[in-house]
Amino acid sequence: MQAWDVIVIGAGAAGLMCAAEAGKRGRRVLVLDHGKRIGRKILMSGGGRCNFTNYHVEPGAYLCSNPHFVKSALARYTQWDFIALVDKHGIPYHEKTLGQLFCDDSAQDIVDLLVAECETAGVTIRLRAEILDVDRLGDGFRVATAGDELSCQSLVVATGGLSMPKIGATPFGYRLAEQFGLKVLPTRAGLVPFTLQPEDKQTLEPLSGVSLPVVAESEDGTRFAESLLFTHRGVSGPAVLQVSSYWQAGERVCFELLPAGSLTQAVAESPNQELKTWLSRQLPKRLVEALLARGELTSKPLKQYTAKELAAAERLLAAWPLQPGGTEGYRTAEVTLGGVDTDELSSKTMAAKKVPNLYFIGEVMDVTGWLGGYNFQWAWSSGWVAGQVV
Ligand SMILES: Cc1cc2nc3c(=O)[nH]c(=O)nc-3n(C[C@H](O)[C@H](O)[C@H](O)COP(=O)(O)OP(=O)(O)OC[C@H]3O[C@@H](n4cnc5c(N)ncnc54)[C@H](O)[C@@H]3O)c2cc1C
Incomplete structure (x- = not known):
């Protein structure tokens, strides 16, 4: 069995941010994704130019059954922090309207940024990884994939919501939360015609x-x-x-x-x-x-x-x-409302309160932003705070 400090399930926006941060702290991090490409939703976002954040991010722009939940993470890793990271990588961007920031060239720039951050931090990313089973193993977890038996101290679920099943969205995160006795609020399509x-x-x-x-x-x-x-x-x-x-x-x-x-x-x-x-x-x-x-x-x-x-x-x-x-439903929706109940999670770290060392980040939880870069900012902020502790 291969032992890791941290396994992140989902090589999307939140998962990669969390993995890079944990890697920088010296943790041995493995990211698993069943898709054949990294960050597929990022690539198709913002019409291919990724609206990666918004100048006006504030808690009121998020729907969540507990409106206070988002405050801590958004305050600790802000839009200005992500903009600084985009600047550090020399990515050209512009404000389109209403504070919405888009890449000048391509969403690929944001994927490249995340991959570069993960590489520098020594993170391993495994694609086409089908996860068969997850169990408790001591204080950590055993993760069975189609090819390997893995173990980790911290498990981070970053499998996103249900929109766009064609590019790999699955209810995996909800099922895993339920398996560990966490409440999942009913889901429905959001930001949808x-x-x-x-x-x-x-x-x-x-x-x-x-x-x-x-x-x-x-x-x-x-x-x-x-x-x-x-x-x-x-x-x-x-x-x-x-x-x-x-x-x-x-x-x-x-x-x-x-x-x-x-x-x-x-x-x-x-x-x-x-x-x-x-x-x-x-x-x-x-x-x-x-x-x-x-x-x-x-x-x-x-x-x-x-x-x-x-x-x-x-x-x-x-x-x-x-x-x-x-x-139009999940086929065209940009986001999924509902998901893992935030009452089950720490707003400081995204850790499950009753399952030590289990974390949920990004869209899989019951946090949905407005149109305009708010959803990616939630992925960055929630991923970053978890990355400091996993
Ligand atoms: C068409 C479109 C355009 C969008 N444009 C914008 C925009 O411009 N700005 C903005 O802020 N938001 C936008 N969004 C929303 C934004 O993409 C999401 O909110 C964000 O990607 C959520 O990040 P995440 O990391 O939680 O999930 P995701 O980025 O969806 O990543 C989840 C990852 O988990 C993987 N996964 C899922 N199930 C499994 C499984 N069973 N096993 C292994 N891996 C699994 C997936 O393959 C995926 O790589 C858009 C969404 C869509 C659909």
Whole structure:
């Protein structure tokens, strides 16, 4: 049996960060991954340019059943720490929008950074490693792979969430947590496009390709000012992806198409104009036509609207309601909500409270960030804090 100090399962963002840090402390570290490439999700992230962090990282940008849980790790290894590492490796990057930092060239730069850090720290990475079984062995663990029997003092689970099963996502981490008696919260797709209800298809499908700035709002009042994109299957775009993480089946989402008061002002300024003509100057024409076709608005000269009609139209434009049929699911989701319950883990070290020397880092746990580099920052921060102690 090969003995290691630390075995990390998952050569993704969190696993590699943790492995490099533990290696720097002189620990003998082995990273196992069943895939044939390192960091596959990193490579396809950010449209191939990896949105690796965000200038505005703060705990409020994370969904977790315990909102305080993320504070410690995010404070100990910040976006500035990761940016310093990116600078150290000479990787060119830029801010795209809303503090989101992307590589100028390729996401491969971030994978190369992690691999270089692991190499310097003497970490061994084994790909195509199928893990058959994990058991307790004294204070540590025995890990059986298809080829080898391994043992370790500390076991780190960094197998990520369920999104994109095509590139190797599995529920391995959840099953392992359950095997050791840890609670796993129900999972669902997050940062994911919505599909339409059958009754909306006829009027909304023709809008495919239309995009506009909106404020999307979930039923719990969380709001995101970003763009909405109509697609041939439903609605997408950053505003939708963001709000999808706050959406539960059966709920509505509202889109502010125009700020409240816009129409009232238009009545005062252009009383003779038809609603349709005025609106087509403010919003994409095809959307205006769809709102009329759906009977959500009627068009006539603005001065002919009664106060009640005006208020109703104003309300609709300020909070256009849509009840999605569902989401596109894990096939296209960027993240998985839910996962290993953070109540089971130390927020300082990511160690399982009731199973000594077992750690969970990254997306496998019930921590999900907003769109915009927040999820990678969680992988870096949680991986780094565990790397200091495993
Ligand atoms: C298309 C897409 C684009 C994204 N873009 C961004 C972005 O730009 N910015 C951002 O912040 N976030 C982005 N994300 C989210 C981000 O990729 C994840 O939150 C992050 O990768 C999580 O890191 P992790 O280390 O926890 O898991 P992962 O990076 O998913 O790594 C998990 C690793 O575990 C391995 N594994 C899984 N099961 C097993 C098993 N049974 N045995 C062995 N190994 C296993 C996998 O092969 C994988 O290598 C994106 C996600 C997707 C799907």
